Amino acid sequence: MRPNEMTASSAAEAIRRGELTSEQLVAGCLERIAEVEARVGAWTWLDPDHALAQARAADARQRAGAALGALHGIPVGIKDIFDTADMPTEDGTVLHAGRRPAADATAVALLRAAGAVIMGKTVTAELAVYAPGKTTNPHDPRRTPGGSSSGSAAAVAANMVPLAIGTQTNGSVLRPASYCGVHGFKPSHGSISRHGVLKQSLALDHVGVFARSVDDVALIARELLVHDGKDPDVPPHTSLALDDWRFAGGRPPRIAFVRTPQWPQASGATQDAFASLAAQWSDFAHEVELPREFGSAVQWHRTIMETDLASSFAAEYASGKDRLSSALREMIERGQRHLAVDYSRALDGVAALRLALARLFSEWDAVLTPATQGVAPLGLESTGSPMFCTIWTLCGVPAISLPMLRGEDGMPLGAQLVAARGDDANLLRIAKWLEQRREGARP
Amino acid sequence: MRPNEMTASSAAEAIRRGELTSEQLVAGCLERIAEVEARVGAWTWLDPDHALAQARAADARQRAGAALGALHGIPVGIKDIFDTADMPTEDGTVLHAGRRPAADATAVALLRAAGAVIMGKTVTAELAVYAPGKTTNPHDPRRTPGGSSSGSAAAVAANMVPLAIGTQTNGSVLRPASYCGVHGFKPSHGSISRHGVLKQSLALDHVGVFARSVDDVALIARELLVHDGKDPDVPPHTSLALDDWRFAGGRPPRIAFVRTPQWPQASGATQDAFASLAAQWSDFAHEVELPREFGSAVQWHRTIMETDLASSFAAEYASGKDRLSSALREMIERGQRHLAVDYSRALDGVAALRLALARLFSEWDAVLTPATQGVAPLGLESTGSPMFCTIWTLCGVPAISLPMLRGEDGMPLGAQLVAARGDDANLLRIAKWLEQRREGARP
Numbered sequence: 001m002r003p004n005e006m007t008a009s010s011a012a013e014a015i016r017r018g019e020l021t022s023e024q025l026v027a028g029c030l031e032r033i034a035e036v037e038a039r040v041g042a043w044t045w046l047d048p049d050h051a052l053a054q055a056r057a058a059d060a061r062q063r064a065g066a067a068l069g070a071l072h073g074i075p076v077g078i079k080d081i082f083d084t085a086d087m088p089t090e091d092g093t094v095l096h097a098g099r100r101p102a103a104d105a106t107a108v109a110l111l112r113a114a115g116a117v118i119m120g121k122t123v124t125a126e127l128a129v130y131a132p133g134k135t136t137n138p139h140d141p142r143r144t145p146g147g148s149s150s151g152s153a154a155a156v157a158a159n160m161v162p163l164a165i166g167t168q169t170n171g172s173v174l175r176p177a178s179y180c181g182v183h184g185f186k187p188s189h190g191s192i193s194r195h196g197v198l199k200q201s202l203a204l205d206h207v208g209v210f211a212r213s214v215d216d217v218a219l220i221a222r223e224l225l226v227h228d229g230k231d232p233d234v235p236p237h238t239s240l241a242l243d244d245w246r247f248a249g250g251r252p253p254r255i256a257f258v259r260t261p262q263w264p265q266a267s268g269a270t271q272d273a274f275a276s277l278a279a280q281w282s283d284f285a286h287e288v289e290l291p292r293e294f295g296s297a298v299q300w301h302r303t304i305m306e307t308d309l310a311s312s313f314a315a316e317y318a319s320g321k322d323r324l325s326s327a328l329r330e331m332i333e334r335g336q337r338h339l340a341v342d343y344s345r346a347l348d349g350v351a352a353l354r355l356a357l358a359r360l361f362s363e364w365d366a367v368l369t370p371a372t373q374g375v376a377p378l379g380l381e382s383t384g385s386p387m388f389c390t391i392w393t394l395c396g397v398p399a400i401s402l403p404m405l406r407g408e409d410g411m412p413l414g415a416q417l418v419a420a421r422g423d424d425a426n427l428l429r430i431a432k433w434l435e436q437r438r439e440g441a442r443p
Numbered sequence: 444m445r446p447n448e449m450t451a452s453s454a455a456e457a458i459r460r461g462e463l464t465s466e467q468l469v470a471g472c473l474e475r476i477a478e479v480e481a482r483v484g485a486w487t488w489l490d491p492d493h494a495l496a497q498a499r500a501a502d503a504r505q506r507a508g509a510a511l512g513a514l515h516g517i518p519v520g521i522k523d524i525f526d527t528a529d530m531p532t533e534d535g536t537v538l539h540a541g542r543r544p545a546a547d548a549t550a551v552a553l554l555r556a557a558g559a560v561i562m563g564k565t566v567t568a569e570l571a572v573y574a575p576g577k578t579t580n581p582h583d584p585r586r587t588p589g590g591s592s593s594g595s596a597a598a599v600a601a602n603m604v605p606l607a608i609g610t611q612t613n614g615s616v617l618r619p620a621s622y623c624g625v626h627g628f629k630p631s632h633g634s635i636s637r638h639g640v641l642k643q644s645l646a647l648d649h650v651g652v653f654a655r656s657v658d659d660v661a662l663i664a665r666e667l668l669v670h671d672g673k674d675p676d677v678p679p680h681t682s683l684a685l686d687d688w689r690f691a692g693g694r695p696p697r698i699a700f701v702r703t704p705q706w707p708q709a710s711g712a713t714q715d716a717f718a719s720l721a722a723q724w725s726d727f728a729h730e731v732e733l734p735r736e737f738g739s740a741v742q743w744h745r746t747i748m749e750t751d752l753a754s755s756f757a758a759e760y761a762s763g764k765d766r767l768s769s770a771l772r773e774m775i776e777r778g779q780r781h782l783a784v785d786y787s788r789a790l791d792g793v794a795a796l797r798l799a800l801a802r803l804f805s806e807w808d809a810v811l812t813p814a815t816q817g818v819a820p821l822g823l824e825s826t827g828s829p830m831f832c833t834i835w836t837l838c839g840v841p842a843i844s845l846p847m848l849r850g851e852d853g854m855p856l857g858a859q860l861v862a863a864r865g866d867d868a869n870l871l872r873i874a875k876w877l878e879q880r881r882e883g884a885r886p
Binding site for chain 1: 644645646673675746747751753754778779780781782783786788794797798801805
């Protein structure tokens with residue numbers, strides 16, 4: 001196995017044992033990037049020398065006997081909306097071209113503190129909304145990788161890096177994870193600091209991670225779930241949320257298979273794949289219908305997100321609306337016109353949905369539902385629809401896309417697993433249990 | 444001491460020891476009500492027979508050897524916006540005249556479960572906003588008792604009941620407590636369930652309590668800080684927040700004396716009273732200035748509250764706007780016109796204030812600041828200004844008004860003590876320490 005194909009957990013272990021150096025690992029990743037980047041286009045800024053210098057410094061620290069962080073020597077891709085003190089941060093818009101932040105975002109600083117090599121900046125959709133960047137799907141260059149964390153998902157899927165970070169305000173972590181066939185995890189709202197990250201909406205923005213195994217998701221997420229007095233939504237006890245996440249045996253999880261009001265818009269192959277999964281897991285997964293009010297979730301999300309975009313991007317709109325995509329310009333203009341009472345009603349609606357989910361999760365350990373309507377659509381003009389992620393983002397519950405299904409043309413398709421707010425450790429535990437069960441069931 | 448003059452803690456202890464019956468206590472309170480209610484007008488619904496029947500039932504339970512709740516046999520006044528299954532709930536508006544809820548609000552059910560006698564319903568301002576009911580200030584009938592929890596504050600101040608509950612969306616617990624010379628406590632936002640309570644604003648509405656001592660505040664609050672799956676903002680661990688609240692010795696608290704941007708609007712007597720308090724407590728209280736952004740708090744609060752009123756009272760406006768006070772009608776109409784981007788910006792502003800307060804409370808145990816501009820104003824056409832409560836309500840931090848000062852004409856004036864969100868137990872601990880220190884210092 002080439003080093004760039006290793007999971008982060010195996011690579012970290014190999015480095016710790018002295019069987020692999022960070023320089024060898026990063027060099028392997030750079031070699032892979034040289035092979036496929038022209039086709040995939042995952043990176044917006046990458047300096048091989050800077051990455052290798054970080055790797056050599058990590059190796060030197062290890063040789064000097066320093067204490068090693070959990071991500072010691074592991075390269076991580078950073079969506080280009082996280083501030084980095086040593087690299088530009090351009091937010092996927094010409095309006096921010098050449099932007100050089102003075103300091104790292106908290107998440108980036110935490111990764112460095114854990115010993116990670118900050119590999120480079122990955123392509124984001126315009127201002128982390130919908131208009132695509134240059135990235136293509138590693139499984140089929142005619143297809144979108146999904147967005148807005150396009151480059152992070154594609155880079156992990158194409159074995160260019162074992163880990164990457166992104167953000168989700170609607171479906172920007174789980175959708176590209178589903179399309180690219182990797183694990184994409186968005187913890188409970190307010191689990192990972194957004195300080196130094198381009199803001200769309202305090203209520204909806206989540207930091208998330210990409211990896212090629214549940215173990216790797218937990219490995220990086222544990223380093224990021226840390227209290228930060230600079231994000232108003234991160235509670236003091238965040239850093240405990242993933243302690244002891246491994247499945248400790250006991251009874252099988254109780255899984256609610258939820259179609260959601262978006263089910264009729266899922267593709268035939270998606271509906272079939274989930275029917276077959278539900279049949280295979282009928283001993284512990286049962287179909288559950290969401291209460292009727294979930295039918296308004298997409299509209300409430302739209303009101304909040306369009307309004308918050310209009311507020312957060314007021315300066316960009318004022319100074320350069322002609323250089324925004326027409327789709328984003330129209331979202332902002334709808335946001336400018338929304339009435340506050342409709343925004344207030346949307347927040348009240350979300351509060352009711354949260355109560356309904358709390359009731360649901362008092363009976364079920366997790367929800368299983370599609371991550372996307374289907375596989376990555378053909379064409380690069382759109383990043384696909386986030387509709388299967390909206391409810392879970394809006395309610396701030398943790399969600400992970402598991403690359404265990406195949407849809408049309410054998411393309412990857414994610415199964416989305418969702419748990420109660422704050423139940424992140426349990427979500428990962430159940431995700432791992434399901435994957436092992438799925439592996440065991442394969443002929 | 445007549446039984447109606449006892450604190451709830453002493454009365455509960457006397458009942459438990461068999462030295463007093465609930466019937467004697469309730470009869471004493473009813474006697475006091477008969478004496479002063481014509482002047483004070485604290486009650487909108489009160490049936491002496493129903494109260495006495497509850498008291499006799501409590502006494503019978505005790506004689507039968509039943510386990511006794513913390514409020515066993517103690518009469519409590521209920522602001523007339525809490526649903527009560529056995530009494531009307533008319534919300535201070537003719538539009539809800541004759542309204543008979545089917546079930547108790549969670550807070551009322553918790554009081555009954557703790558053994559309390561639900562004495563009756565106390566006068567609220569119109570829909571718990573500003574337009575006054577019939578209540579006058581027990582210290583001077585020419586003056587307002589404050590609002591909107593007017594009757595609850597006045598009933599406790601006039602020794603008609605030892606305890607009452609109310610609500611605060613701006614200054615509706617602490618203002619009447621300050622004007623009437625009683626303790627008014629509003630715990631952290633989301634500490635007490637609002638299920639079954641007239642809703643103005645999920646973001647701003649708090650349930651609070653009135654009593655005549657810090658011990659009594661803790662006695663009733665502990666019964667109310669309980670998780671309720673019917674209020675989206677009440678977290679699972681609420682019921683622990685007041686455990687072990689008593690001051691355990693150790694170092695004196697570090698108190699930040701904060702003038703707030705509203706200071707120039709405080710009366711001369713208020714400014715003098717606080718200057719003298721600050722001088723007396725100069726060994727542990729120091730003047731601290733709030734960061735500049737707190738100057739926008741009142742405007743942000745207004746945007747959120749007017750919008751949420753327009754949303755929450757849409758039906759009342761549609762069916763009976765002529766029977767609303769002109770002040771409330773105008774607030775609703777402003778709320779209908781606010782743009783969602785301004786609401787969103789207000790929420791972002793509040794998030795920044797919360798971070799600033801978290802930093803302040805990492806250096807200081809509590810904030811000391813006026814509860815009101817001055818003493819209860821002369822005249823009954825207004826309930827006074829909530830401006831000295833706005834910042835703390837908006838940020839959801841716990842606050843208590845301590846009746847330790849006197850202002851113009853010897854009228855009572857509250858010192859407001861505020862702590863970090865979730866630090867409710869510490870707030871009460873420090874309040875008690877300050878009161879003991881103040882008592883000890885008196886000639």
